[in-house]
Amino acid sequence: MAQAELTAEQVLKRDIPWETYMMTKLISGTDLQLLRRYENRSESYRAQLLDDDGPAYVRVFVSILRDIFKEETVEYVLALIDELLTANPKRARLFHDKSLANEDTYEPFLRLLWKGNWYIQEKSCKILALIVSARPKTQDGITANGQASNSKSKVTFIDDVLKGLVEWLCAQLKKPSHPSRGVPTAISCLATLLREPVVRSSFVQADGVKLLIPLISPASTLQSIQLLYETCLCVWLLSYYEPAIEYLATSRTLPRLIEVVKSSTKEKVVRVIVLTFRNLLAKGTFGAQMVDLGLPQIVQSLKAQAWSDEDLLEALNQLEEGLRDNIKKLSSFDKYKQEVLLGHLDWSPMHKDPIFWRENINNFEENDFQILRVLITILDTSSDPRALAVACFDLSQFILHHPAGRIIVTDLKAKERAMKLMNHENAEVTKNALLCIQRLFLGAKYASFLQA
Secondary structure, three states: OOHHHOOHHHHHOOOOOHHHHHHOOOOOHHHHHHHHHHOOOOHHHHHHHHHHHHHHHHHHHHHHHHHOOOHHHHHHHHHHHHHHHHHOHHHHHHHHOHHHOOOOOOHHHHHHOOOOOHHHHHHHHHHHHHHHHOOOOOOOOOOOOOOOOOOOOOOOOHHHHHHHHHHHHHHHHHOOOOOOOHHHHHHHHHHHHOOOHHHHHHHHHOOOHHHHHHHOOOOOOHHHHHHHHHHHHHHHHHOOOHHHHHHHHOOOHHHHHHHHHHHOOOHHHHHHHHHHHHHHOOOOOHHHHHHHOOHHHHHHHHHOOOOOOHHHHHHHHHHHHHHHHHHHHHOOHHHHHHHHHHOOOOOOHHHHOHHHHHHHHHHHHHHHHHHHHHHHHHHHHOOOHHHHHHHHHHHHHHHHHOOOHHHHHHHOOHHHHHHHHHHOOOHHHHHHHHHHHHHHHHOHHHHHHHHO
8 A cells, every 4th residue: 555655745755757758758858858957946936937937847747658668757746737827726727728739738647647656547536627627618629729720630529628637536436446545536536526417417327426425424623524515516506407406305315414414514515405405496306304303493493593705694594595485385285195195194284274274174175085095094003103193183184174073073983093093102193183082072172171
């Protein structure tokens, strides 16, 4: 593992035999001059060289990576490039200079992702993500460096580069090349690249979304918080892309995000999750799920905390308003019907809402009291105490609000089933079974009096 733990400092101390490379025609005399002028100089001196002649240095570095395969030299040149981009990320634009229109500035880095040791892979990934993101956004964007080229020389198309990167990143998330840095490197890179529509598409096609879900869990160390933040950033970027939303809806993403936001004190983590919720709220069944998972109460609690970020406060207010609208929509008979037919009974807001029962009581007569029959079947067949308790409660509400409620429920043989549940081991079930029986025997008004 010694190779994997190399540092840039160690690599940059190497003395590379450039003269030998020149003699064997692997680099030119001009290349040698540029390299000797650049090496072992102060940062300010190098900055001036890059300001004056940046594209020439990019051409030299890329050609070395293309033509020389000795690991020590490859590591050294990658360290030089990484150093200049770390000092000023805007220098990534140098790779797209017009003078490099005939150079394939992506290919060496793309190839190196799959070659050599971890140091080479990590640096290639970081550099490639930066230079891809800095490319000029042209309409066709067909060639390697974003310039339209008449040259017949081989170029790597940008879509191929992005797909190749996504393939490598997914491979890292499945089976990291480095035990502690493989996953964080891949996620950090994805957090930059998922701004690109092509990357979102490739990532979803590669079934990458499911690889993010296990990483969404409460974090405590600085390193794990950063990984969590960048993972949530990826999910937020994917929440703008419909095919990804479909996957997020059928996975454990939402419960995991809610678990994290409940316990996180890190403002940037909370902000990116709240922004994700805001994006997803209007999509499919997310609104209903958010209400069921108790998000309205969590938002109340988050609003009570002292956040300094105005965007976060605004997003919390918008989320609160959206959830309120959803609760109103949830109190509809269609939503109730869906809940009963699926057998997923829970204490969602409508069950205890008198307005819901008053406004919808006649809807229970549809299809020969179909919903009532399903509620009674649940009393017979369900092993879920919550579903049993809610079904008993709903039957008691029907008796209370329907003029012929007692007669109808008695005719459907609910009494015997509810009586069996009065001896249930769960207190919530016995309480609601008792309420149902009282209303059946004593009538709605008297049972309400007893309950009070």
